[in-house]
């Protein structure tokens with residue numbers, strides 16, 4: 001009877017047998033005329049801006065660190081697609097997953113923490129994905145997780161969760177109305193960690209759900225930036241032979257690692273980087289973090 005169990009097991013995860021790639025629609029909440037939650041302190045961005053910054057980083061990680069993943073966005077600038085338009089985009093463009101990114105707010109300034117919302121607990125795939133995200137927030141990013149919530153918990157149903165036809169999660173990355181959390185969400189450092197956590201959870205979900213798709217990227221090519229601005233990366237090591245990007249030592253870090261093949265006479269053919277960061281101060285923070293987590297020799301490299 002073994003084969004039946006095996007069949008059921010693989011059938012559960014391989015809903016998309018034969019599929020070669022997945023498309024993820026990233027939806028930065030609000031935008032344009034709709035600022036979302038407003039900060040209570042000066043110098044903090046509005047929800048729509050923080051949501052866009054985190055969304056862009058998640059999309060960057062997904063496209064640069066995984067193969068066979070297409071990322072599209074409901075918005076990439078300060079515009080306001082209506083909720084109907086966002087739902088239509090998801091349903092009409094045949095996307096496989098939708099990831100909506102928001103920042104929370106409350107009248108009570110002491111309330112803080114992350115939440116991931118799904119339509120209901122019957123939405124099994126969304127639920128699994130949401131659990132992975134909250135697990136990453138709590139156990140890897142060191143955030144306070146308020147858990148997975150449904151329409152019943154929050155007393156109203158959220159349109160993008162209710163009407164999309166694919167697994168969809170809506171992530172509330174923290175409370176903009178809590179002083180400490182607002183400053184964290186407003187920093188590039190905090191945004192990177194939140195985005196990395198969402199990326200890792202999504203990668204795990206994809207690997208479990210699509211065993212037939214190879215998500216491991218081939219040799220990563222150097223990420224080019226759109227600006228002439230100098231930027232920094234943290235080099236964590238180099239190697240003679242190619243080292244898998246999924247080894248536990250890399251997975252332990254809060255940031256995705258990229259592997260660059262180098263031409264030249266050195267016996268070290270591969271370099272491993274985290275970044276890029278345009279802000280040197282932020283890059284140094286990440287460097288310290290990485291040094292404390294197993295890569296004591298990590299150093300900053302300035303580009304170009």
Ligand SMILES: [Zn+2]
Pocket residue numbers: 029030036037047102103
């Ligand atoms: Zn929102």
